[in-house]
Amino acid sequence: MPDSQASTPDLAANPLRPGADWQQLVRVALLGTRQSPDALPTVPDLTSNPETDEAPREKHLLQAAGALSLIRKAGYLPAPGTGPTVPPAPAETQATLGPNGAQALNVLLEGQYTDLLPDFLTNLAEHQRRVPHPQLVYLLEHARTRPALHPATAAVLGQRGEWLAAQNPDWTPILAASTHPQSEVVWETGTLPQRVGYLISLRRQRPEQARELLAATLPQEPAKTQAALLATLRENASAADVELLSQYLGSKSKEVRQTVLPQLACLPGNPLPERLWQRAEPLVQLKKGLLSKKLLVELPAADWDKTWLLDGIEQRDARFQGEKAALLGQLLALIPPQRWxxxxxxxxxxxxxxxxxxxxxxxxxxxWAEATLLHQDIEWATSLLHWRQPRKNPVPLPLEGIARLLTPQQMAELVLPQLSATSYFGPDAHWLPLLMLVPGPWPERLTGRVVELLREALSHPERLYRIQYATSQLLEHMARVVPAAQYDLCAQPLQPLLQDVPYLHNSLARLLNTLHFRQQLDAALNEPPGPG
Structure with a gap:
């Protein structure tokens, strides 16, 4: 019987690299064993050795692939290195989800009802609960490619989740979105998203210190970095930021200029708004007659030059056609609409x-719609949403963004009178686009009235072909914005229609199933915590 020590591979002399060797095997296999110039990896103590054996390379490749596959499955660990050790994760300070909540989270991460995940994570953080440890990797991987989900994810990771995310460079941008105070080391050595996250956190606690840090650092940074860092001044903004922002209004980089311009236009204590008004006021005049009023509009007489740039006005703007029209349009888009x-x-x-x-x-x-968004003017937002444009040559306006300036209750109060005055539902209903902009949570009055209109419309099969698409879109929207507590308000009138409207069966079922699942999510927030 051979000596057991003689058959033990010398791993120190010929260390295994399962990951790298596997990639090498894949390259050889894809190119072909005859065409590929790469050497085949050597697996210690394998009966076939490509360095000495005259067998075909195909045989060596298959044997090495089989051996490396078993090594990978067995969880081979390389020899301990000499690098720094990673400290263990701190102890948890928050309670985890209960078993029902964990099961519901699995459903969300598996791809069902994924549009409900951001709100569920936000509610989870508000209830000071965290994600169970077994689901951390799945959540981090899901959020990795979805930047909009980073803040909500960072808030529910717990101590071990934050520790785990810090070990993987692909997950560290999620930590940058955390609202927790971050180490100053991040500012010196972190990636740009991490540095932005550090500044935002610092602005919330010590805005003066963040501003001083920016003032000292920005001159050495490239334009793209300057723009990203200057954008953090939107957090906890004040008149004290005017001096720093004004220094970059004349930057050579358009990206930097367009970052600081809207901030300066909204901050008190700087001369820019008044300079803009002095340029714009002579160009738009109100002519008053005995019985009527009329707006008179003139374009700027002078061509664009660099003096315009000092006021943040670019030579061209894709939102407005024509060079001089773009000058006037930019002026009006920066001035508070209420000033007019x-x-x-x-x-x-x-x-x-x-x-x-x-x-x-x-x-x-x-x-003026752009100015409404910039200055977050509620009165003008309400007017723009309520105003019915002429049917000929309507102007495309950013109504979705404008609607976000209003609370759900304000939006509901805007559309309810129109719903109460009608008994008709159809794709050409003038109130339908506005209804589709009402965010959640809907008040019961609004949900009840919409359900009444839907039940009436769906009780006439001969009309279904006309309203099918509009109804399915509305039902999808309701699944997101109707509170879960209003499940019965929807189910009792609409459930009997499931068999009567086969073309809308899926949309109706999805609404009711989504509301029922959201009830489970709400219950999970108050469920007793699970182990760990």
Missing amino acids: ATHWDLSAPKILELAAGTEWATLLLTA
Whole structure:
């Protein structure tokens, strides 16, 4: 019997590299054993050795593949290295989800009801609960390619989840979105997303220190980094930021200029808003007659030059056609829209009506809608959403963004009178686009009225072909915005229709199933925590 020591492979002299050797095998196999110049990896103590055996390379490749496959499955660990050791994860400070909650989270991570995951994670953090340890890797992998999910994910990782994310460079951007205070080392050595996250966290606690840090660092940074770091001044913004932002309004980089311009336009205590007003006010005048009023619009007489750039006005802007029209459009998009209402002593709806009657309707309405978004003007947002454009030549406005300025209750109050005054539901209902913008949670009055209209419309099979698409879109929207507590309010009137409207069966079933699942998610937030 051979000596057992003689058959033991000398791993120190010929160390295994399962990952690298496997990749080498894959390259040889893809190119072909005859065409590939790469040497085959040597597996210690394998009966066939490509260095000495004259057998075909195909045989060596198959034997090495089989051996490496078994090694990988067996969980081979390389020899201990001499690098720094990773400290263990700190003890957890928050309770975990219970078993029902963990099961519901699995459903979300497996791809069902994925649009509910962000809200569930947010609610989980508000209830000071964390994700169970066995699900951390699945959540981190799911969120890795979804930046919008990073803040909500970071808030529910717990101590072990944060420790785990720090070990994988692909997961560290998730930690950068955390609201927890971060180490100063991140600012010196971290990636750009990590540095941005550190600055945002610092702005929330010590805005003066963050501003001083920026002032000292920005001159040495490239333009792209400058833009990303300057954007952090939106957090906890104040008039004290004006001096630093103004230094970069004349930057050679358009990205940097367009980052600081909207911030300066909204901050008090700087001369930019007044300079913009002095340029714009002579160009848009209100002419008052005995019985009517009219807006008179003129384009700037002078061509663009670098003096415009000092006020943040670019030579061209894709939102507005024509070079001089772009100059006026940018001015109007930066000035608070309410300033025009005060200047002319007119309401926002009246100004919109007058603007629609000019040949510059598209420019005026587009610019004032952009200004409404920039300055988050609730009165103008309400007016823009309530205002019904003329059917001829309607202007495409960013109504979805404008609707987000209002609370769900404000949006519901805007659309409810229109729903109460109608008994008709169809794709051409003038209130339908507005209803589709109402976010959750819907009040019971709104849900009840919409369900009444749907039940009435679906009780006429001869009309289904006309309303099928609009109804399915509305049902999908309701699945996201109707509170789970209103399940019975929807189920009792609509469930009997499941068999009567086969073309809409899936949409109706999805609404009811989603509301029922959301009830389970809500219950999971108050479930007793699981082990660990």
